[in-house]
Amino acid sequence: MSDYPQLHIAGESALIVYLGEQSSPEVSARVQALGEALAQSMADLLVDLIPSYASLLVLFDPLRTDHFQVSQLVRETASNLPAQTVTTGTLVSIPVYYDPECGEDIEALAKHAGLAWEEVAKLHSDQEYRVYAIGFAPGFAYLGDVDERIAAPRKATPRQRVPRGAVAIADRQTAIYPAPSPGGWNLIGRSPLRMFDPQAEQPMPVRVGDRVRFEAIDRDRFLALGGEL
Amino acid sequence: MNGLVIRQPGLLSLLQDRGRFGQAGLGLTTGGPMDPIAAAIANRLLQNSTQATLIEVSFGGLEVEAMEDVQVAITGATLPVLCDGEERPMWTVLSLRAGQLLNLGFSEHGCRSYLAIRGGFAIPKSFGSTATVVREGIGGINGQRLSPGDELPRTPAKPTPALWLPPAHRPQYPKRAIVRVIPGYQQAAFPRLEQRRFYAGEYQVSDRCDRMGYRLEGPVIACDLNGILSEGIAPGAIQVPADGQPIVLLNDRQTIGGYPKLGTALSLDCIALAQLRPGATVNFSPITEHRAHNALHLAQVFEQSRRYETAPG
Numbered sequence: 001m002s003d004y005p006q007l008h009i010a011g012e013s014a015l016i017v018y019l020g021e022q023s024s025p026e027v028s029a030r031v032q033a034l035g036e037a038l039a040q041s042m043a044d045l046l047v048d049l050i051p052s053y054a055s056l057l058v059l060f061d062p063l064r065t066d067h068f069q070v071s072q073l074v075r076e077t078a079s080n081l082p083a084q085t086v087t088t089g090t091l092v093s094i095p096v097y098y099d100p101e102c103g104e105d106i107e108a109l110a111k112h113a114g115l116a117w118e119e120v121a122k123l124h125s126d127q128e129y130r131v132y133a134i135g136f137a138p139g140f141a142y143l144g145d146v147d148e149r150i151a152a153p154r155k156a157t158p159r160q161r162v163p164r165g166a167v168a169i170a171d172r173q174t175a176i177y178p179a180p181s182p183g184g185w186n187l188i189g190r191s192p193l194r195m196f197d198p199q200a201e202q203p204m205p206v207r208v209g210d211r212v213r214f215e216a217i218d219r220d221r222f223l224a225l226g227g228e229l
Numbered sequence: 230m231n232g233l234v235i236r237q238p239g240l241l242s243l244l245q246d247r248g249r250f251g252q253a254g255l256g257l258t259t260g261g262p263m264d265p266i267a268a269a270i271a272n273r274l275l276q277n278s279t280q281a282t283l284i285e286v287s288f289g290g291l292e293v294e295a296m297e298d299v300q301v302a303i304t305g306a307t308l309p310v311l312c313d314g315e316e317r318p319m320w321t322v323l324s325l326r327a328g329q330l331l332n333l334g335f336s337e338h339g340c341r342s343y344l345a346i347r348g349g350f351a352i353p354k355s356f357g358s359t360a361t362v363v364r365e366g367i368g369g370i371n372g373q374r375l376s377p378g379d380e381l382p383r384t385p386a387k388p389t390p391a392l393w394l395p396p397a398h399r400p401q402y403p404k405r406a407i408v409r410v411i412p413g414y415q416q417a418a419f420p421r422l423e424q425r426r427f428y429a430g431e432y433q434v435s436d437r438c439d440r441m442g443y444r445l446e447g448p449v450i451a452c453d454l455n456g457i458l459s460e461g462i463a464p465g466a467i468q469v470p471a472d473g474q475p476i477v478l479l480n481d482r483q484t485i486g487g488y489p490k491l492g493t494a495l496s497l498d499c500i501a502l503a504q505l506r507p508g509a510t511v512n513f514s515p516i517t518e519h520r521a522h523n524a525l526h527l528a529q530v531f532e533q534s535r536r537y538e539t540a541p542g
Contacts, residue, residue, distance in 0.1 A: 010466065010490075011465055011492075012496060012522065050484050052485050053458045057463060062522060083320045135486075137364075184540070198372075
């Protein structure tokens with residue numbers, strides 16, 4: 001970890017802080033810890049923070065501070081973080097109806113992996129994931145790492161419209177589409193849970209750093225929970 | 230009701246305040262006016278708060294009806310303004326009587342104009358801002374662009390003295406831009422020759438330019454990296470996808486992305502870029518972060534020195 005953090009200029013009012021070369025739960029935990037610490041140490045010099053897999057983009061007010069001061073603050077804050085950051089994110093359970101009916105790519109993905117589609121569903125729901133980043137669209141959470149056996153590249157031609165709630169895989173990432181949008185990920189099922197509700201007091205059920213488990217549900221339960229096919 | 234009613238929205242009219250900050254953790258982008266200088270002048274003419282909500286009109290074509298006697302101001306891209314068919318000036322406080330129709334023609338220089346109202350439009354905030362981001366369905370009225378019949382109430386405020394900005398103090402909207410770039414992000418992954426090609430080359434604004442970003446056409450820039458681990462995108466970041474044609478990411482950009490970036494455009498020059506139309510010429514010029522800060526502070530002083538005077542007549 002001695003090569004990190006690495007700081008790069010990302011604009012007149014931005015620094016990007018790299019905390020590792022690859023994504024890993026440890027690096028992600030450091031990204032989260034640094035973000036929380038900077039929100040305190042930078043106070044109102046801070047405009048926004050964008051955490052991702054292995055980096056934290058720090059946007060500051062360029063009329064009140066500069067790269068020099070922010071770099072100092074970032075280095076100081078990073079060096080004061082505990083060497084081992086423990087993952088403490090909340091565990092969130094997300095119900096998923098796995099079925100070729102709504103997971104249009106699950107059979108192709110299973111065939112490619114030499115598995116039955118039920119096994120794909122089992123492997124997907126058998127483990128815990130980490131929320132590495134939120135972006136692309138409001139409430140779109142990038143979860144990892146998907147079991148290598150069911151990792152699948154993005155589709156060559158993205159779909160024009162992926163429905164809300166679609167549960168999908170791209171490489172070793174998985175996600176739940178928070179709203180209808182174009183998308184190139186492989187669809188394996190659908191969740192009745194709303195990943196982004198701007199009217200709700202808590203608009204998203206997960207935050208970066210949280211842990212997620214998928215709970216397989218059947219068609220009736222899916223519909224009872226408000227899912228739409 | 231008070232305020233204005235939209236009769237014709239034109240190509241794209243959006244309610245905006247300064248933008249949405251501190252919500253990137255939810256994946257929400259900034260939004261806000263593409264030309265914050267012209268927007269600020271409109272609010273300043275009316276002695277509104279800098280946070281007041283106004284309308285950004287892209288390419289013109291907006292028609293509104295006054296529901297009461299109101300004061301408005303129009304700034305930004307030059308376009309003809311008619312009140313009940315009679316020509317009226319930009320960059321000044323205009324008084325409308327209840328029932329009058331205000332019509333903005335199509336923009337002649339630049340493409341983003343601003344219509345502010347005394348008191349500001351009274352629009353509920355979502356996630357701390359009224360800024361409309363259509364892609365997200367957030368802000369404004371139900372997250373949508375303005376459409377005929379939309380009612381825009383205003384926050385009550387006493388009439389203000391009629392100020393104007395004398396012609397010499399108004400921003401200009403030239404047909405080309407030199408965009409200063411602070412090199413950064415993955416710039417080291419762009420070979421020296423490629424960087425030279427980028428900064429020496431001439432680019433045209435393509436048809437694919439919107440509030441998310443301006444895609445440019447010109448010399449192809451190669452990068453040693455195909456993609457990167459997705460990371461945060463600063464406003465103005467210049468990403469270079471596999472086809473080598475740079476995209477300057479603007480107000481409604483995605484918050485994270487996985488294309489390599491060779492630097493970030495200066496905010497002041499993003500404004501100039503956002504006022505350009507497809508086909509306009511753009512050059513890039515590298516500057517240090519120190520010069521960027523100097524430019525920002527000078528611009529701040531310049532804004533404070535703009536002379537607002539009592540409107541003639």
